[in-house]
Amino acid sequence: MNPICCPHCGGLSAYYIRPDGQFQCPECGDLLDHRDIDLDGTDVWGVSGNGILSIVTDPAHSLDCLMEAIEEFITADECPNAEYARLHSMRSVTESLAEYTDARRLGIKRPEFGYTEESVRTAANAGAEMVLGEINLGEPEEDAINLVVNAAITILINPGASFAEMVEENYGESADEIRSWWGWSK
Numbered sequence: 469m470n471p472i473c474c475p476h477c478g479g480l481s482a483y484y485i486r487p488d489g490q491f492q493c494p495e496c497g498d499l500l501d502h503r504d505i506d507l508d509g510t511d512v513w514g515v516s517g518n519g520i521l522s523i524v525t526d527p528a529h530s531l532d533c534l535m536e537a538i539e540e541f542i543t544a545d546e547c548p549n550a551e552y553a554r555l556h557s558m559r560s561v562t563e564s565l566a567e568y569t570d571a572r573r574l575g576i577k578r579p580e581f582g583y584t585e586e587s588v589r590t591a592a593n594a595g596a597e598m599v600l601g602e603i604n605l606g607e608p609e610e611d612a613i614n615l616v617v618n619a620a621i622t623i624l625i626n627p628g629a630s631f632a633e634m635v636e637e638n639y640g641e642s643a644d645e646i647r648s649w650w651g652w653s654k
């Protein structure tokens with residue numbers, strides 16, 4: 469992690485965060501707004517524990533590099549100089565891991581893999597709305613479609629959930645009460 473130093477007074481003093489969220493040079497008092505922080509492609513900024521504005525590699529990029537380095541290590545035997553390839557890949561593993569750790573210590577959020585719960589929830593609800601908006605269904609059918617949406621999201625979060633648990637969580641009613649909406653019995 470690299471502190472961002474003030475270019476106006478010799479480049480030795482790092483900006484620190486003020487209570488109002490602006491950054492200031494302790495030497496010459498120059499103010500820096502977060503929108504004016506100059507970043508390279510895979511860099512992100514954060515504030516270290518002692519309030520210093522710092523730049524680190526985006527943890528998503530470090531993870532990509534880490535996985536690439538692991539693949540290199542695994543396939544080192546296919547290289548003309550396997551010993552060198554192994555050493556080189558292990559060095560990349562160590563560097564990427566250190567960069568990832570720096571970013572996480574700076575409070576940068578860890579990257580999301582795949583779809584988030586929020587994006588699945590939005591898609592499932594939008595899917596139900598799309599169908600209900602185009603097809604003229606009665607209330608029981610609409611309720612049944614919404615029941616499926618709620619069940620799918622419950623199972624996403626808790627794969628072992630039962631019908632009764634899903635109903636309890638989403639409707640606050642008993643499973644029998646919900647079944648009675650359609651006159652179903654089981």
Ligand SMILES: [Zn+2]
Nearest residue numbers: 474477493496
């Ligand atoms: Zn300065």
